[in-house]
Amino acid sequence: MPRCTLCPAVCELGLTRTGPDGWRTEYPLSEDRCICPRGSAIGDLVAHSRRILSPRCRTEGRWHSVSPAEALDRIVSRSRGGVTILLDGNLPCEEIAAVAAWCQAWKAPQLCLVIEPADEALLLGTEASGAEYLPSSSLADCDAFLVIGGALGANPVCARAILDRRKKEPNTPWVVIDPGAGVAAKFATHRVDCPVGGELSSVLAVAGAAGVDVRALGWSSVPQTASATAAGKALAGCKKLAVLLAAEHGRTSLWREIGFLAGTLAKTLGGGVAVQTAGANALAAVRMASALGTVPLAQALSDGPAMRVAVGCDVLGMLGWAEEGTVQAAAAPLPNRTTELAEVVLPLALAAEIKGTYLVDGSERIQTWPLLSPPPGVLTPAGLVEQLARRARVTTLRPSPQPDLSARVAVKPELSPSAVEDPPTRALLLGRQASHAGSGALTGYGAWQAAACGEPDVQLSIEEARRMGLKDHQPVVVQVGGRSVRARVRLASELTGGTAVLSEGFAQTRALMPARFDRSGELVPARPVEFTIGGEPSASK
């Protein structure tokens, strides 16, 4: 069965032809299944008018078409000084393993599996905690819920099980820690007062009040607030706690600590975690990266070979970077920030055109089948790397064993128990939404996404919008330093004053708060930034 692989829900998909070049994806007929706007968009991507179908190169600022052989030769000729393959980590496990095998045979390249840095940090934390990963089907059996971040925006499908449980047991505690006031805040029985950047402190306070010995974990001081104490006490009596987490870009850099602590809390209260990553195979990528010995993204981008090839991932859009020369070649199904800034662009199959295995809920292996075959001449990621290796005169591939996907990443992360993040007075965050992110590029190319969500929303509290004289849906410009982006105002009843939340799924919003290297050379997700909001300009940057 074909499936949408844009989030851990891996919803089943049906494909219907709507015209000579038109396709529609929806849930299979008569099935009691659902599908969010991201899944609905996949049919539009298959035959999208902007689909990259042939290679092109940029010379002295001008793009021109080249033959596939010439594009491959350009990459291989520059790879003699070394090359880094930046591979989308949310591809099927077989694709990742095949690319790793070809890289090993080629010898020149180092491989880096690219997933959202915030997701990676969070997963390393939950892996180290030893907490069980809960499948969506078991959420309805849980008798308490803790939602950290915009988990329902990241995976709308997980809402149903929680709401079903609430319908059955109206007094089920539903605790929300989310300074971005995602939609879960509207359903919360206990909303923890969480200042911007204060997720770790809030989780710590709730965990402490719920009975976790946080001092034994290394945190000497446990902050307490009335709302966190009440929430912790509400959770303390439960038999099976579900912690739903979504690590969003532009919130905090302490996702590893949050994941570890949330996992420990879930384990203590007989439950588990449900990590809502961007893409369905992020956990497999973390485990395979450990087993295959791939290079971390920070290392891949900061030093080493001059030639970097992005395969299937919009690494520059994801990080909010816009510098030419960081990635020299990019293979992607649709244009994105990385292809815009590369010198060689190659076509690539969509994830929906590749069959393979996805690791879901920590242990379940789900097979997906392609909706369609890739267009003629368009290769899968493994096929592309194979062609590159063959151009470099690699002829034989030694079969390598498939990494053990059930093996947790055993490395206990270095926690920063004393880390405190001081947020700015007026803080701009990014928040995940049910559209856009992950459709092959950060920017949605689906027809509905382009029509309905063509511009990011900026959420403001009702009081703040009123004070600024702004109305719902009013176009504005959000400015951070010298950068700006057009957005539509959306009122948010649960948001606190002084905070604004911008849609996460756009390369231009991420460019307002790019990921940076810290002092130790680690790549850390962006933190909240100071912002201003002005009227709509005649032309935005």
Place this chain on the structure above:
Amino acid sequence: MNTIGTHSGVVAKRVVLNLDRCIECGSCASACFTSHANMPAISFAGAGPALLPVVCRQCNAAPCVEVCPADAMVRDEQGVVFRRLFRCTGCGSCAWACPFGVLSEQGAGVPTSIRSTDRLTGHQVAKCDLCRDRVTGDDAAVPRCVAACPAGALVFVDEHQAPQARLNMLGGRTTGDNPYKRR
């Protein structure tokens, strides 16, 4: 009775929104958009900070049918009010007549309808047909907006069963002093 459940020539099963479950993800509108030639029949009501989907109620005495000067709005044998695309002139009479603002380019004073960019259909107001192509002949099938809804907020119910599900035909209810907070 057929799958849509006709009572005296009008539909008995309707799409109802349970306000207490809507997570405002837009899945319903997206599913409708992709399955109706990029003409979404779901409108949105800007209820303060909430943006909630509004689906055609398939009125028993449908004003949109009464006012349509081109006989484009008609009721089929199952009672479903639908719009005949090639008869529609895009005059907007139905939008003025709709008592619920579903057939509207504006919702709560803001443009909420997503318009097709197609030359033929771009000026027309879309109309919910309860996904007749999907629902007819299949008792288990529901309209696409209902099937797409991840939270189970949209339900396809018989009007006589709705009260048992603690729903009225205007949808679920919100709690006490905060109209935007879900139960």
